[in-house]
Amino acid sequence: MNQAWLKKIRVVVSLVFLALTTLLFVDFDRIGETPTATAALYPQFVPSLLKFSQTIAWGAAGFLAVLALTLLFGRVYCSTICPLGTLQDIVIRVADWLRKPRKVKFRYQRSHDVLRYGVLALAVGLFLSGSTLALSLLDPFSNFGRIAGDLIRPFYVVVHNGFEQLLESFGVYGPFPLHWKAPPLAALIFPALFLLGLIGLSAARGRLFCNTLCPVGALLGLVSRFALFKIRIPQDACVLCAQCSIHCKAGCIRLKTKEVDFSRCVACFNCMTVCETHGIGYAWSGPVPLRRSSPVALPPRPSNSPDTVHRAALSRDGKARRALLRAGATALVGLASLPRSSNVEAKPSNRVPTRLANAKTWPVAPPGARDIVRFNDLCTACHLCVSACPYGVLQPSLLDYGWSGLLQPRLDFATGYCSYECNRCGQVCPTGAILPLALVAKQTVQLGVAHFVHDNCIVYTDHTACGACDEYCPTKAVHMIPYRDGLSIPEVRPALCVGCGACENACPARPYRAIYVDGHPVHQQALRPSAKPLEHQPDSGFPF
Incomplete structure (x- = not known):
């Protein structure tokens, strides 16, 4: 059964999903609220599940389609739809290229069922108790969103704007420049460390993250045990060349028994392309046939035994892994050294420094969150709203919401403000944590209330006119x-x-502002400002 063509389809589909999802986080204005973006977000498992739990709408039922696909063919989601899975595949490919002289890549790995199902139970238990902390830290889509939006996006902005300036120097006016407002450096630590750990783990152990720490992988692994079609190794077709086991990213092919642990198989189809007899392929999940209907001439068995091949896998080349880690560390240092021109506060205008600190008691949650508790219970900190915010006011938080809201977005008025004419964050939230609001409704949602500190005002301290707050309100x-x-x-x-x-x-x-906004734990309703009637002008005889 020559099914090697399945890998070509898988690679094309996975690269399409990776490109669309990456572009969604790094250049939202280009893809944004389009059917293409909807197609990329619809089958993402955790966001779809959370949104469906709130809306019970078929438009948010992408996770059901993923479960149905898994019941048919196993964990196809992990190899084609999940952008973090495709990122791991790219790392694995690069690592294979770096250690090209070596023939041994992977080996059979012991199943860590206690760990992977323990992580799944922890994530489900915390979610049922009202916390998405485990999902936020381990959900593959959210982690990829933070990697793309917080780490890759600044480099993309630099390249994009440099290309735009190059075109402009030749008199060609191309795309508009992009703007990036850097989040707090501490908020970049987790996605940076996660990326470095993922690179090291993928280069050394393949898809081990997917089979130990990923709650989505653990759940789909349980479902795939009952798949109707599974990858099988016909007993009479195998010549023990060990190629399938060596190329298995999940380490789930046990050559001694010629069995595939399908709960850990991520459907990469590498085994199908390297099998010299083309014996491996999808088959009905009944008993494995003992004989093939069309036997072919089999090549002679290699002199090296599978045990020898597997023992050779223990002597991995550490130089390649250290090179990858150094490259990741260099990228992190480069990110920290990028200019933050769009996030630099204006120089203070007050001659006398202010003394009274702003007494904020609650962070300001995005419009459409309704209340902070509900927002914390649904947000997985994927940072799509952060990438979509055109004014850069949405920034990752640290402990502003407490541990349960780690890395979830808040409104940071030091970097921007929530435009009265914008409701984009609610339109793009994939989990339903930020509900979509019509612009008219959003304009009366009271996220918090401004408080004026008389003794910090320039009018009081410097005895000079200002009025900036009145002008911008x-x-x-x-x-x-x-x-x-x-x-x-x-x-x-x-x-x-x-x-x-x-x-x-x-x-x-500065350093303390004379007016600040203290958030509401539960959003309130503000009065709509009344428009002043136009003053009657005497008829001058002109029609305008």
Whole structure:
């Protein structure tokens, strides 16, 4: 049964999903809210499952399609749809190239059932108790999103803008430049360490992460035990050349018994392409046939035994792995040294430094989150909303929400503000943690309330006019009132404030701002500002 063509299809489909998902995180404006983006997000298992639990809508039932596919052919999701799986395959391919002189790549690995099912039980238990922490840290889609959005995106922006400037130097005006506002450096530590660990693990042990730490892989492994079609090794077709076991990324082919642990098989189809007798392939999950209907001449058995081949796998080349780790560390250092021109705060305008710290009690959750507890229970910190935010106000948090909300996005008014005319984050959230809001509805959602600190205001400290907060407030919740000596000072009308942070972002007082937004644990409703009637103008005889 020559089914080597399955690998070609698998490679093409996996690269398409990888390209679309990567572009979604690094250049959202290009792919963004398009049917292509929907197709890339729909079958992602954990986001689809969480969104379906909230909406019970078939438009969010991609995980059911994945389960059906797994019941038919095994863990095809892991080899074609999951972008983190394809990233591991690329690392494995590069590592194979670096150790090309060696013939031995992988070997049969013992099944770590206690670990992988323990991780699955922990993730399910925490989720049922109201925490997505385990899913946030181990979900393959969310981890790939953080790698692409937080680590790859700055390099993509540099290359994109450099190409745009090159075209402009020749008088050709190409794509608009992209902007990237760097998150806190501490928020980059986890995705950077995860990437380095994934590179080292993949180069040395193949898809071990998928079969030990990935909760999606563990769940699909359970389902694949009951698959209707499984990869089988016909007993009379095998000549013990060991090629299938050597090339198995999951280490699930036990050559002594000629069996495939299908719960750990990630459907890479490498075994089908390297089998010299073309005996390996999908077969009905009944008993393995003892004889083939069309026997072929078999090549002579190699002199080296499988045990010798497997023992040779123990002597791996550490130089290749160290080179990969050094390359990853160099990339991390390069990321830290990138200029943060779009995230540099303006120089303070106050001559007298402010003294009163901003007493914030709650972080500001994105519009559509409804309340912080619900948001923490559904968000897996994939950072797609961070990539999609055109104003850069959404940034990864550390412990602002506590441990359960590690790396989940919050509104950071030091880097930007939530535009009154934007509702993009709710339109793109794949888990339903940020609900989609019509623009009219979003404009009255009160994320928090602005608080004015009189003793920090430039009008008070420097005795000079300002009014930046009043100028930027879209609802005029902040307005100027007479102060003294012909100056005006801000006043906040809480009922009109939507907590967008435009006032805080514009305030020039440093180190502590004179106005700041304190978030609501449960979002409130603000009053819509009333438009002033136009003053009657006498008829001048002109039609305009």
